[in-house]
Amino acid sequence: MxxxxxxxxxxxxxxxxxxxxxxxxxxxxxxxxxxxxxxxxxxxxxxxxxxxxxxxxxxxxxxxxxxxxxxxxxxxxxxxxxxxxxxxxxxxxxxxxxxxxxxxxxxxxxxxxxxxxxxxxxxxENFIFYPPVQRAKSLIDNGEIGDPLTIRVKSNSGISPTEWTVPASARAWRLNPEECGGGPLVFDDGHHKFALGWHFMGKAEEVHAWIGRTEVEPGAYLDAPAIVSWKFPGNRFGSLEAVFSPELALDTAHYAQDDRIEITGSKGVIWVTRGHGKMMDVPPVVMYKDRQTRSFSDMPVGWEHSFINSSRHFIDAYFAGEPPQLTGEEGREVLRFALAAQESARSGRAVKL
Ligand SMILES: NC(=O)c1ccc[n+]([C@@H]2O[C@H](COP(=O)([O-])OP(=O)(O)OC[C@H]3O[C@@H](n4cnc5c(N)ncnc54)[C@H](O)[C@@H]3O)[C@@H](O)[C@H]2O)c1
Structure with missing residues (x-):
């Protein structure tokens, strides 16, 4: 071969x-x-x-x-x-x-x-390949919580004594909007959150955003706190809350950040309770339905697995002659979503996609 x-x-x-x-x-x-x-x-x-x-x-x-x-x-x-x-x-x-x-x-x-x-x-794009996210998606695709109605993504950034070393140069271009294209949290990292919205709910049709500013170095700003809300076709909604807390200490092997996702369906709710880091001492996937809570822990939770699965998916797709996720066209849709959030924050108005 x-x-x-x-x-x-x-x-x-x-x-x-x-x-x-x-x-x-x-x-x-x-x-x-x-x-x-x-x-x-x-x-x-x-x-x-x-x-x-x-x-x-x-x-x-x-x-x-x-x-x-x-x-x-x-x-x-x-x-x-x-x-x-x-x-x-x-x-x-x-x-x-x-x-x-x-x-x-x-x-x-x-x-x-x-x-x-x-x-x-x-x-x-690797977030959609994070094993707990993959498990949540397969539970939803199996109809476990009924029709997904809303998605909430919460992203906490802070500080960490255990995070990996990020070179100053990697931080510098992210804090320069001309090189990054927007802010580090809502545009750069936000891409992953918009991809999650797209992955679970489909294409958004309207976006509204408030994007705050936190000075982290003289003249350099994080685009947080921020709230971005999305409207999907069929009376379905989503939101991202991104917040930076300068004294919030997080356990992580990668970035000083943790993310959680909550998806509410017509008959149940699913939570993905961790991302880069681990803030809550609970299983990585939790589902509530029929008055019962079920937990799922039989999957790897290290952040590196989102990359391993994403690249492996590409190798599989390449040899099968199938389109990879994300195709260029799908990446363009997610970019449109991210740019619309910035435009909404600037104009103060919801942006139709
Ligand atoms: N999927 C994720 O979770 C994730 C996480 C981090 C970064 N990223 C993405 O990966 C990319 C790189 O991010 P990073 O954190 O590794 O940044 P980085 O700054 O550490 O790495 C970028 C590298 O590009 C090199 N470079 C710059 N200009 C060059 C040129 N003209 N020719 C050759 N090399 C050049 C720099 O020397 C640097 O080593 C970005 O697009 C970023 O958004 C994705």
Whole structure:
């Protein structure tokens, strides 16, 4: 069997988790890496078993290699668009991290370029592959809580003595709206929450948002506290509350954040009680129906599993010749959702999609 050969452009913080499934799956190989920080590229390249000639600091050189099937783009957001077009022009399939671009016009051009070249364009979204989220989805798809009527996502950010090290450079571009495309919590991380809304409830038709500002460094702001509400077709609703508490200490192996989801159906309620971290000492999935509460704990809860499952899903889809989640078109819908929240916060009005 031919293997799926994968190259990474951007070997920053999150590349650790991206690489796990490719390193572990015998159907795929990581064959090249690039980061403009050459030392970082070299560190990852060595860690992943690559020879020196497969480690680059200019991604155009990497794209010139003939033996790459898929390029994983893990760059700051303002670079996603051009790097995707360059990779497609070089004949590579592309998996670009979320959000796929800063504007819908860019997203449209990326989708069109991939379609015209007959190549896959995938937007890397992992929250929908987090095992507790997958369990909640299969319970809902089995009709356990009836028709889903509302979704509530709550995201707490704080501080953590156990979090992984995030380089100052990774924080700096996120706090610069021109490079991030919006704020770190509602636009960057919010992409995942909008993807969850889409995953469980379908396309939203209207969005309203209040997005506050919390100064975390002189002149640099987190986009929190924030409340975003969504209207879905058929009298169904959703909301995201994102809040940063500067003295809230969280247990986590990754970011100092924890998320919870509550989905109410016509005959029951499901909670996903954890995400990056663990705030509540309860099972990861809890369901209430028929006057009884049931708990589900038979699944991995480490955050890394959302990445492993997302990449493994792509490898499966690639060899089956099926569309991956998210397709470029689906990523564009989630981006539209995220941009509408920003527009609503600016204008003070609900935005129709
Ligand atoms: N799915 C998730 O949960 C999740 C979590 C974190 C980050 N991400 C996404 O992953 C991407 C990367 O985030 P990160 O946290 O790893 O950031 P990071 O800043 O740690 O990594 C980005 C890397 O890109 C490199 N870079 C910048 N410009 C370059 C260029 N022109 N050529 C080559 N390399 C260049 C930087 O040196 C850096 O190492 C972003 O799109 C982000 O939204 C997703």
């Amino acid at each position: 031919d293997k799926l050969t994968v190259a990474f452009i951007g070997t920053g913080r999150i590349s650790d988790l991206h690489a796990l499934a490719y390193l572990d799956d015998e159907r795929a190989d990581i064959v090249a890496v690039c980061d403009r920080n050459r030392e970082l590229a070299r560190m990852r390249g060595r860690q992943w078993g690559l020879p020196e000639e497969r480690i680059f600091s200019d991604y155009h050189q990497l794209l010139a290699l003939p033996d790459i099937d898929l390029v994983e783009i893990l760059l700051p957001h303002h670079l996603h668009y051009q790097a995707t077009l360059d990779a497609i022009a070089a004949g590579k399939h592309v998996s670009v991290q979320k959000p796929m671009a800063l504007t819908i016009a860019e997203a449209d051009a990326m989708v069109a370029a991939a379609r015209d070249a007959g190549l896959i364009l995938k937007v890397y």
